[in-house]
Amino acid sequence: MEAKEILKEHIAKTASLTDEQFDYFFSHFKLLSYKKGQTVITEGDKVDCEYFVLSGCLKAFFINDDIKMYILQFAMPTWWTSDYNALYNNSRATINIDCITDVEILCLSGADREKLCNEIHQVEHFFRWRTNRGYVASQKRLLSFMNNDARKRYEELLALYPQLYNLVPKHLIAAYLGISRETLSRLYSAH
């Protein structure tokens, strides 16, 4: 499927745009291709854009003391990703985003997003609901962190995203769960 079709279908689930409105909306996106391992956002960068994933898988992560990596999000097709803290506050990136596989993404600048939200009420409606869902998911993950041990979080993750298990290396899954790769290895060898 074409980039345009993928985005159109995605938006249509939440907002009603006319074809002309959507064409105009879409004209603000830039198509970008990255190879596995390439970096989209690096800590310290100025962050101007957010990204809609067409194909492949990215990770948004934080590195502590140049040693430990914590993964905030695996970004899969039809997901949005960026350093939203930096993007919304016009500050520098505190996280990194790079490509776990080859990737195609659509890029929308923060300035264009605000312009489009202002010009087209339904675009603002779309972004409101997208963030609503992100917020709820983030709260759920926080609760899971407080409430569950590593094994349960691991089982939850696999139930939610079964593709991940084969798509991404296990040490990245560990970094998402907030445990060491050794502990993760013992978790599933024990069962």
Added chain:
Amino acid sequence: MEAKEILKEHIAKTASLTDEQFDYFFSHFKLLSYKKGQTVITEGDKVDCEYFVLSGCLKAFFINDDIKMYILQFAMPTWWTSDYNALYNNSRATINIDCITDVEILCLSGADREKLCNEIHQVEHFFRWRTNRGYVASQKRLLSFMNNDARKRYEELLALYPQLYNLVPKHLIAAYLGISRETLSRLYSAH
């Protein structure tokens, strides 16, 4: 300050409403008063509303196995609170919200919020940005959970909300930090 003034000032930071628009917007809110200890949302309830805090302090919390409490949010004046998962998905509450002190809140139904967002573009703008900020805060807290030990999370919390230390009992602070009250006690007696 009057309820209406407090809300108006709060909205004005994010959105531009005319006086007539704001009066209309405000007419959809209901003023509610609660005594310390009273419950606003109970697990299993139908959730119809979200709440804007005028005075006092509430807690949004989850209880696991009828034993352990985890606090998702302390809601202070000019903060919004609800079970957003339930409210957005029209499902039953999975968390509880009750009053740590006597409380005054403004209540807005989900149906009215959607109606107002639809009728007044700037209202939708306001709610988009409110959730943007909530999402970023939630991501930051998640990162802090993965990245920091109990002592550092404790120091972070005090730096961010110094009032909390004297306002709420320590076992609630422990429940927010995701540690036992004993561990919290040892944390600050050790320093």
Added chain:
DNA sequence: ATAGCTACGTGATGTACATCACATTCTAAT
């Protein structure tokens, strides 16, 4: 005032995890 309840402190012990160390297997580049 007294009784009962809630908040809070502190020692002893248990446990889920991290860390370190090293072996093995897989993958990618030349």
Added chain:
DNA sequence: ATTAGAATGTGATGTACATCACGTAGCTAT
């Protein structure tokens, strides 16, 4: 095909926390 590096498995040990147990101080209601 060979080799280097990345990913993975697994034992030994350390540690930050939870849990249990018991104590005291402070509120609140009668």
